[in-house]
Each structure stands twice: as C-alpha cells, then as structure tokens.
C-alpha cells in the first residue's frame with residue numbers, strides 16, 4: 067500500500083520489544099521510541115521517531131508530493147516531531163514533465179529537493195516505500211531495511227563482550243582476511259564485465275563461533291530464545307531459526323586501524339542481518355553506511371561510475387554506539403563499513419535464517435572465515451613461499467606476502483608467551499612497512515633489506531605451521547624426528563666410545579669428524595625441541611620436552627668426555643686416504659660393533675647432516691626459521707640475523723636436508739647464541755661443545 071502526497075498525523079504507540087529471560091541481565095530493552103522495526107516481512111520501520119522528543123507529538127508524513135511538502139513546510143517543529151517516509155527525496159512538479167521530456171524545461175527545474183526543508187524542521191527522512199498502515203496499532207510499516215536499537219546492551223555487558231573478543235584475539239584465534247570482492251559477493255564470471263568486474267578490497271579479522279568458549283557471553287545472547295522471537299516478530303516472519311552453521315552463527319568482527327580495515331560496498335547474500343556494535347573510535351572511520359533499498363536500481367546499472375552517481379546524496383551514515391543493535395536488510399541495500407584509520411572497531415553479527423538447517427555458502431566461508439569446515443587449518447591464498455630466497459622475492463609478492471603474514475600471524479601467535487607474540491607482531495609490522503615503502507617507491511634500504519630477510523624467514527616458517535590439533539599432531543611427528551636424531555647420535559657416540567676404549571691404533575681424523583657431526587646434531591636437535599615446545603604453547607607435553615632436553619644434555623656430557631678421550635689420541639693426520647682407509651678400518655677394529663655401515667655413516671662429517679638423518683627432519687628448518695625470529699629478545703635487532711641463518715644464505719639444496727640450518731648455526735660462532743638462548747640447563751652447554 068502506498069500513500070502519495072497524503073499526510074497522516076499519528077501518535078505512535080511506544081513499542082518496546084518483548085525481552086526477558088536468562089540473558090536479560092545483559093540486555094536492556096530498547097527505549098520506547100527507538101524506532102524498532104516490527105510487523106512486516108521486510109525489515110521495516112515503526113514509529114519513525116527518535117528518542118529525542120518525548121514531549122512532542124509524533125507526526126509521520128508519507129510521501130513528498132504536494133500535500134506532504136506543504137505540511138512539512140508549514141508544520142511547527144516545536145510541537146511536532148516529524149518523520150518523512152518517501153521513495154523520492156524530492157517533489158516532482160508533474161505538470162511540467164511533458165515539457166521536460168521535450169527539452170523546453172530543464173529536468174532540474176521541475177524537482178524540489180526535500181532534504182533542506184527536512185533539515186530545517188529537524189525531521190527524520192526515510193527514503194523508503196510504505197508497505198502498510200495499521201491504524202489500530204498506529205503503526206506505519208515501511209520498506210526501509212534498517213532499524214537501530216540503541217543501548218540494546220548494558221554498558222557493563224558491552225565491556226564483557228569486548229573483553230571476550232580481545233581474549234580470543236590475544237589467544238591467536240580468528241582469521242584475518244584480505245579479500246577483493248564485487249558488490250554481489252559472487253564470482254565475477256568468465257567475462258567479468260560491467261558492475262560485476264568492479265572489485266572492492268575488504269579486510270578484517272573474523273572470530274568464528276567455533277573459536278568461542280562454550281560459556282561465551284556472545285553465544286548466550288545468540289542462543290537466548292527471546293532474541294530469536296523478537297527478531298521473528300520484528301521481521302514479521304512466520305518462522306526464524308538460528309543458523310546451523312558451526313562457524314557463522316554468531317561471530318565477532320574486528321576492523322583494525324593498523325591495517326586500515328574496511329568492508330567494501332556490497333549486498334549481503336542473506337535477506338537480513340543483525341549486528342551488535344561493541345567498540346567504535348569516533349572520528350576514525352568504521353562507519354556503517356548504506357543506500358536504502360537500492361538494489362533494484364543498482365542492478366540495472368552497467369558500471370560502478372553510474373552507481374557512484376546514484377549514491378550521491380543517498381548514502382546514510384547512522385550514528386552507532388557501543389551497545390547498539392541494528393537490524394538490516396543487507397541484500398536490498400548497498401552498504402559498507404568505511405575504512406578504519408586508527409583504533410579498532412569491534413562488532414558481533416548474529417545470523418538467523420528462515421529455513422531450518424541453513425548454513426553459509428562456501429564462497430563466504432572461504433573468503434571471510436578462511437576455512438569451510440571446523441578444521442582450524444587456514445586456507446592459503448598466496449604463492450608457495452616455502453622456497454623463497456631473500457634475493458629472489460619479486461616485488462609483486464609484496465601485497466601477497468602481507469596478506470599471508472597477516473592471515474597467519476594470529477595462527478602462529480596462538481599460545482606464544484606475550485613477549486614472543488610482541489616480537490612477532492613488531493616483526494610483521496616492520497615487514498609490512500618495508501613493503502609499503504617499496505611499493506610506494508620510497509625504498510628505505512636499511513629497513514628494507516633486513517625486513518625482507520625476516521619476511522622470507524618468517525614466511526618459510528609460517529607457511530608450514532598449522533594450528534590447533536593439526537599443530538599438536540605436527541609437533542608430535544617432529545618430536546619423533548628429534549627422538550630419532552637423538553637415537554642416531556646416541557648410537558654413533560656408543561660406537562665411538564667403544565672404539566676409543568679398544569686397544570687399536572688412533573683414528574683421530576675420523577673421530578674428530580664424528581664428534582663435530584654429533585655436536586652439530588645436538589645443537590640442531592636442542593633448538594628444534596625448544597622451538598617445538600614454544601610452538602605448541604601451553605598445551606605442550608612438558609614432561610616429554612623435558613625428557614628430550616635432558617637427553618640432549620646427557621649426550622652433550624658424553625660428547626665432551628669422548629672429545630677429551632679423542633684429544634688424548636693425538637692430532638689428526640694431515641691427509642686422510644679414503645681409499646686406503648676403508649679396508650684398513652675394518653682390519654683395525656675387529657672387536658668393534660658389527661654395523662660397519664652405521665659406523666661409516668656416523669663418522670662422515672655429513673655437511674648439512676643429510677646423510678645421517680635423511681629426510682626425517684626435513685621440516686624442522688621451518689621451525690628453526692621461526693625460532694630464530696623469536697630470539698630477537700636477545701638484543702638482535704631486526705635485520706641482524708646471524709649470517710648463517712639468513713634465508714638467502716641457505717643453499718637451496720640444503721632445504722631438503724634435515725638439520726642443515728642447525729649445522730650452519732653450529733659452524734658460525736655468532737649463531738651459537740640463538741641456538742642456546744640459555745634459560746635451561748642444556749642451553750648453556752651449546753657453545754662449549756661447538757668449540758670441539
């Protein structure tokens with residue numbers, strides 16, 4: 067139903083939604099004049115009045131035709147609080163339409179804009195169509211698509227929810243997305259022309275429902291039956307259900323000024339949404355902006371330029387405050403969250419659906435949740451950086467790297483101690499700044515080189531680091547690798563000790579090789595065990611790690627004793643004769659353990675350790691790359707990585723080897739510090755054994 071040009075004066079009855087029940091503690095019913103949307107299938111407007119003028123009578127003017135315009139012009143706004151609802155924001159002087167079509171009158175001359183007069187009368191203007199009028203209820207239902215319930219939450223509940231969200235964030239939960247999308251949140255299609263081809267960049271952190279504690283206050287509100295009933299009433303729906311999506315039922319959004327986060331112009335895919343504003347930074351952006359009921363018009367447009375023209379003067383930016391709940395028909399009105407310049411904007415979205423069992427589509431899950439299922443393994447959107455070399459990183463990788471770092475940093479930071487997390491975060495910031503400078507053409511050479519090296523090392527590490535249970539599994543497998551490595555060292559030392567005790571000629575060259583190899587292996591395994599323990603965070607099996615580190619300490623002590631015994635044998639011969647030594651070796655040690663192959667293997671200097679440990683420890687390099695970053699607390703500024711640990715310094719083939727990083731570290735005196743950062747008993751022994 068549509069009334070054109072008619073003005074109806076109505077005192078709108080206050081309409082507090084019916085709220086009560088368990089979560090009522092947290093909630094405050096909207097004040098009577100909050101403009102709650104009730105009574106229609108489409109989100110709609112009730113009362114159309116603001117809370118400001120309880121003493122004035124409310125008057126709703128429908129349409130901006132002759133009558134409406136006249137009433138608005140003549141009304142005494144001291145006596146009446148006026149709201150205007152009209153699909154047009156101007157009066158059209160219809161008798162002149164024909165002349166306008168013929169070109170004798172300019173089109174603009176036959177339109178009178180309504181906003182100046184609305185502003186003068188301090189009225190509310192809703193560009194919308196009225197759907198129905200309920201005279202009994204004094205209710206006007208308009209297809210406006212937006213409804214604001216200020217103070218929906220009590221301030222203390224807002225504080226509680228913000229705290230909950232921050233805790234999750236600090237715990238490394240959530241997924242940071244940096245995405246390009248068009249207004250329809252759909253693939254552009256093969257041809258990708260017209261409006262569909264216009265992409266907007268969006269970035270934010272989303273904290274999915276399955277990341278929340280079962281006792282989460284947000285989930286308590288979401289599951290509160292009265293909220294669902296209220297929304298069903300508000301939207302005038304026959305049925306309404308909570309979403310069956312395990313990730314997207316209720317979730318937190320964080321728009322971080324440090325990343326200039328924003329949500330680009332789009333239409334939602336669901337017919338309506340419910341958003342709870344928790345934190346804003348006034349004046350810093352993060353505004354919710356929308357063009358009411360604009361879908362139909364925009365769908366007919368061929369380009370974004372046309373849409374921009376259409377949006378001019380139509381975009382509304384409602385004032386939202388922490389504790390505000392707003393209901394919004396997001397699939398009918400183009401909307402966005404403007405870029406956040408600083409601080410953080412936090413809100414929560416509640417998803418309700420009209421069909422029982424409905425879930426989010428894969429496109430949305432992938433883009434904004436980073437995964438489609440409950441696995442916490444993040445989706446990679448970026449090139450494979452694992453083979454990256456500092457001297458080979460193409461400039462074009464800049465933004466992909468930033469995205470990748472940003473997407474994984476939360477994942478990696480999960481469970482880290484605070485100081486480590488800080489190092490990681492400041493490293494990431496340095497890297498992002500460096501890339502920004504580079505892309506902007508103002509390359510800061512000192513900053514950049516260091517940051518790039520770190521970036522590559524970081525990415526190599528991050529690229530392999532899973533989260534949650536997958537991480538625990540991965541760490542368990544890597545612990546098994548460390549145990550295997552320790553067993554190899556133990557066996558080699560056993561054979562060496564047996565040889566040293568046996569009455570036979572000295573073999574100083576071979577023994578020195580074996581000792582050096584064992585020392586390097588122990589350094590690498592020690593670093594690996596500590597890095598893994600850090601990675602696993604609070605859930606790490608402490609006893610097992612203690613056992614591994616104790617074993618390293620014991621083997622180092624044995625190594626020192628063996629080294630002393632070997633030193634007593636005398637200096638190594640100048641030039642060992644490999645060809646002659648094989649059979650001679652067999653002849654000289656008849657009482658030695660039988661496994662000759664094992665002896666030969668252990669005795670080989672094994673540059674890079676590959677021949678000893680094969681591929682079993684291959685992935686440790688990534689953890690070691692992470693570990694070296696974390697060792698920044700030892701006063702090594704970003705960029706001052708020990709030379710042997712720079713990613714560019716690692717020969718490509720070394721990445722296939724197991725403890726190559728550790729061995730490089732072992733050979734470099736300066737590197738010993740990071741490998742043995744010295745807060746456990748085994749740590750302080752590293753450099754000593756390396757000096758063998």
Ligand SMILES: O=C(O)CCC(=O)C(=O)O
Nearest residue numbers: 319334341354403413415
């Ligand atoms: O955060 C907001 O206020 C709006 C969010 C939104 O438009 C969306 O999640 O689709």
Ligand SMILES: [Fe+2]
Nearest residue numbers: 333334396401
């Ligand atoms: Fe939206």
